[in-house]
Amino acid sequence: MGLILSLDNSIHSFNRAGFVGLLDQYTGAAAGYSLRRLSVNTTNVVRVRRSSDNAEDDFTADEITDGTLLAWVGNTASDNGFVTTWYDQSGNSNDATQGTAASQPKIVSAGSLITSNGYTVIEYDGTDDNLTTSLTATGTMLMGGSDGSAFYEVDINGSYSLLADASNTDHPLNESIRVIWDSSLTTAQKTAIESLITYTDWDFSDVTNFYRYWMQRTELTNFPLIDTSSGTNFYAAWYQCSSLTSFPLLDVSSGTNFRESWSNCSSLTSFPLLNLSNGTTFRLAWYQCSSLTSFPLLDVSSGTNFNYAWLGCSSLTSFPLLDVSSGTNFSYTWYGCSSLTSFPALDVSSGTNFNLAWRDCSSLTSFPANMFDSVTATNFTSAFQNTNLSSQSIENIVVSIDTAGQSNGTLNITGGGNATTATAQTAVDNLRGRGWTVTVPDGY
Numbered sequence: 001m002g003l004i005l006s007l008d009n010s011i012h013s014f015n016r017a018g019f020v021g022l023l024d025q026y027t028g029a030a031a032g033y034s035l036r037r038l039s040v041n042t043t044n045v046v047r048v049r050r051s052s053d054n055a056e057d058d059f060t061a062d063e064i065t066d067g068t069l070l071a072w073v074g075n076t077a078s079d080n081g082f083v084t085t086w087y088d089q090s091g092n093s094n095d096a097t098q099g100t101a102a103s104q105p106k107i108v109s110a111g112s113l114i115t116s117n118g119y120t121v122i123e124y125d126g127t128d129d130n131l132t133t134s135l136t137a138t139g140t141m142l143m144g145g146s147d148g149s150a151f152y153e154v155d156i157n158g159s160y161s162l163l164a165d166a167s168n169t170d171h172p173l174n175e176s177i178r179v180i181w182d183s184s185l186t187t188a189q190k191t192a193i194e195s196l197i198t199y200t201d202w203d204f205s206d207v208t209n210f211y212r213y214w215m216q217r218t219e220l221t222n223f224p225l226i227d228t229s230s231g232t233n234f235y236a237a238w239y240q241c242s243s244l245t246s247f248p249l250l251d252v253s254s255g256t257n258f259r260e261s262w263s264n265c266s267s268l269t270s271f272p273l274l275n276l277s278n279g280t281t282f283r284l285a286w287y288q289c290s291s292l293t294s295f296p297l298l299d300v301s302s303g304t305n306f307n308y309a310w311l312g313c314s315s316l317t318s319f320p321l322l323d324v325s326s327g328t329n330f331s332y333t334w335y336g337c338s339s340l341t342s343f344p345a346l347d348v349s350s351g352t353n354f355n356l357a358w359r360d361c362s363s364l365t366s367f368p369a370n371m372f373d374s375v376t377a378t379n380f381t382s383a384f385q386n387t388n389l390s391s392q393s394i395e396n397i398v399v400s401i402d403t404a405g406q407s408n409g410t411l412n413i414t415g416g417g418n419a420t421t422a423t424a425q426t427a428v429d430n431l432r433g434r435g436w437t438v439t440v441p442d443g444y
Helices: 061-065 068-073 187-196 391-404 422-433
Strands: 029-034 044-050 056-060 081-086 106-109 132-145 148-161 174-181 220-222 379-384 410-413 437-439
Touching: 029 132, 044 061, 044 068, 044 106, 056 061, 056 068, 061 068, 068 106, 148 174, 391 410, 391 422, 422 437
Parallel strands: 379 410, 410 437
Antiparallel strands: 029 174, 044 056, 044 081, 081 106, 132 148, 132 174, 148 220
16 A cells, blocks of 8 residues: 555546545555545445435535535525435445435535535434445444544444444544445554545544444444543443453543443453543443453542442452542442452442442452441442352451441342351341341351
8 A cells, every 4th residue: 555645635636537546545445435536436426315305316526516416405495415325435335325214314404515624524413314334344444524533443244334323323423434444554554544634523632522422333443542632521432342352541531421431341351541530420431341350540539420330340350449439329339240359448438329239249258347437328238149258258347337337227248158257246236226137148
């Protein structure tokens, strides 16, 4: 693959004899979609349905820019144009189509081309619009739109939708280009292409809301080091990116909401030391990250909600001494962390809810003393159900909860069959005397 020496605007203004397209220079694409011409062999780039009579027609890149498309659709407030086919310019006929009228993305809205940075884009409604094809490729994908563009490593085999989920993926809702190569581009090639493609936004630095951006992008095998430094909301940003095995050291230091951010990233084996110091919500953040074997000492000191945070992290063999002292909700937090054998003495003194917190931590034998000495929580329902706690650990738990002095709560410790010590039995009696319902493994 060589370097294209001309600027992008001039690439698209050459005549057919002198034209050299992106896909001509960077060969090996399995599919290429753009409203610009990407190959010397490209004729039509898109098929459009107009709202006035539902007629359909094909259009070249020049016919989009010279007014032919708009004249055909109409230029009144009631005239809209919808994409039925985004033609594959790679020569592989992997056209992206949508046969359902209500789910076709727009290219003309109220008599005007939909544009970003002065260039026409395809607009998905974020509800049910999508385009689908079928292809096989393992390599680099260029995906770009009005909010940012990047190169991703992907593995695609079979039916493929340009939006991972029509109602749950928010990037790119205004798409300008998608090229999928069946091999990996080099860093130099990516840099050269980036300098040429001017009809898309390459910079994510102005994006503050990454809600559901890459949600359910199961084709991604590697994530690029993009600029997310302005992001405050990362709710479900990488939810179910289930083929990612690692994650880059992104700048997420402005982030406050990390709810479901990496939920169901089930192939992640490690996690970077991200700056999460401003994060307040970590509900379901690493839910079902079942391949993580360790976890870094992240700064989560501002976090208040850890509900479900590490549920199903079944390969974790240890857990770090995180500062969770601001946390109030620990319901289901470590549920199903079945490879943990011991647990650190975390400061959970602000905790108000420990419902099912350590349930199904079936290998957990060691639990520290004094963890609950000052909590106001009374909900420990099934908190230690199906664990393997030692007699000493059971004692540590019931004595600490008794020390807190609360009344009318529920505590369930089951599994392992280890007997309660005399000291533990005294604490259990004290709790029951204050209206608690307490279950321990030996049935005391």
